[in-house]
Amino acid sequence: MSKGLPDADLSAGSRTNPPGVTAPARPRSRGGSLEDLRRANRRLLISHLVVGGPSSRAELARATGLSATTVSSLVNEMLRAGQVRETRTGRPHKGGSGRPPVLVELATPPGGVVGVDVGHGHVRVAVAGPTGAVLAEDVRRFDVDATGPGTLDLAAALVRETLAVAGLDAGGVHAAGMCVPAPVDRATGTVSTGILPGWRGIDPAQELAKRIQAPVIVDNDANLGVLAEVRHGAxxxxxxxxxxxxxxxxxxxxxxxxxxxxxxxxxxxxxxxxxxxxxxxxxxxxxxxxxxxxxxxxxxxxxxxxxxxxxxxxxxxxxxxxxxxxxxxxxxxxxxxxxxxxxxxxxxxxxxxxxxxxxxxxxxxxxxxxxxxxxxxxxxxxxxxxxxxxxxELRERAEVVGAVTMAVAMVTAGD
The missing domain is CATH 3.30.420.40 (ATPase, nucleotide binding domain)
Structure with a gap:
């Protein structure tokens, strides 16, 4: 099946809205409950951890605009739920003195994720461990514009081959992120056929998910390029x-x-x-x-x-x-x-x-x-x-790194 992340948070919803960082969440209507607000704010913290990496509670409060008390309470809930974990690996306090602060980082299950970069003339696949560290990668030249089904068949075959190189079982893939070189309609999940003429009527997330038997989320290639450069690059x-x-x-x-x-x-x-x-x-x-x-x-x-x-x-x-x-x-x-x-x-x-x-x-x-x-x-x-x-800094790998980052977020976001 396909799965995605809605705008402004990291929960299940629209296929084409990967992780982002937003202002503190507000109830959507008068009927919005306190639990709805807390759930949205938990997703907000997760989105900052996806983009910014391990952070202290104070840093999370500054970045999100949430109060220190709220952040502490939410982090404690997420620790109990296994969504995050604490670590002391990090920077010391100001000026380099004192013990490093306790940082909070995303906790991910065993197994791995997949990133798929579909360009106009290539398909690149990366298999990563649960934290997003790439274990194996491969790329093939291909006329992507001409045939959507053929491209997705090649992507699925590359996923299977690259998983074998990485030593991971296909059943251990928690999610796959994929980018395409065209706008992705947020309502339908389909791509612009003016840019990709051979993809008419195709929902790429759904079609790749059928082929690899794992949840898939799809976005435009440049969106994942900027995500990767902000998270890991220049x-x-x-x-x-x-x-x-x-x-x-x-x-x-x-x-x-x-x-x-x-x-x-x-x-x-x-x-x-x-x-x-x-x-x-x-x-x-x-x-x-x-x-x-x-x-x-x-x-x-x-x-x-x-x-x-x-x-x-x-x-x-x-x-x-x-x-x-x-x-x-x-x-x-x-x-x-x-x-x-x-x-x-x-x-x-x-x-x-x-x-x-x-x-x-x-x-x-x-x-x-x-x-x-x-x-x-x-x-x-x-x-x-x-x-x-x-x-x-990431050059030709930016988009596949962004796809991996999005897949990790998809795994760690659900609640």
């Missing part, structure tokens, strides 16, 4: 982050106030389909002049190819950029400037502290330099000064 410690994945398409994931933001229908972050030219070429989404038509990897390779005798690949372009090829650097810098111009409006609206560039081309210094230049030029000075632009 944006650790940041609460307002924009992640841009520059690959065969262009997507972005948003963390606002420490929480992954998806919007009403799951379309938040579709920066690749912001119009940057009214008379531009028709995009695969059906609109004209989308950002993706100007800066995607396939477009940049086509622009650069006439100047080179060899057949260019993304890896070769990155090698040429690193070696100082002036033409490649100019094209990548222009692409970064175009992306940065689109991000400038977003930065004025959202005032993030970091932009993380991910995807195969996100690590290029020329791209990052172009983004920085455009933000400085087009963003309000105070907002521009506040935002860092960095390459993602």
């Amino acid at each position: 944006a650790r410690g940041h609460q307002d982050v924009v992640y841009v994945k520059l690959a065969s398409g262009v997507g972005s994931g948003l963390v606002l106030g420490g929480r992954v933001h998806r919007g009403t229908t799951g379309m938040a972050g579709e920066i690749g389909h912001v119009q940057v030219g009214e008379d531009g070429v028709v995009c695969r989404c059906g609109n004209r002049g989308c950002l993706e038509t100007r800066v995607s990897a396939r477009h940049l390779l086509a622009v650069l190819q006439p100047a080179h005798d060899e057949e260019l690949t993304v890896d070769r372009v990155l090698d040429l950029e690193a070696s100082g090829d002036a033409g490649v650097r100019r094209v990548l810098s222009d692409a970064g400037t175009t992306i940065g111009r689109a991000l400038a409006d977003l930065a004025n609206h959202l005032n993030p502290s970091m932009v993380v560039m991910g995807g195969p081309l996100g690590s290029a210094a020329s791209v990052i330099g172009g983004v920085r230049q455009a933000l400085d030029r087009y963003t309000q000075p105070a907002a521009a000064a506040a935002v860092q632009v960095r390459s993602g």
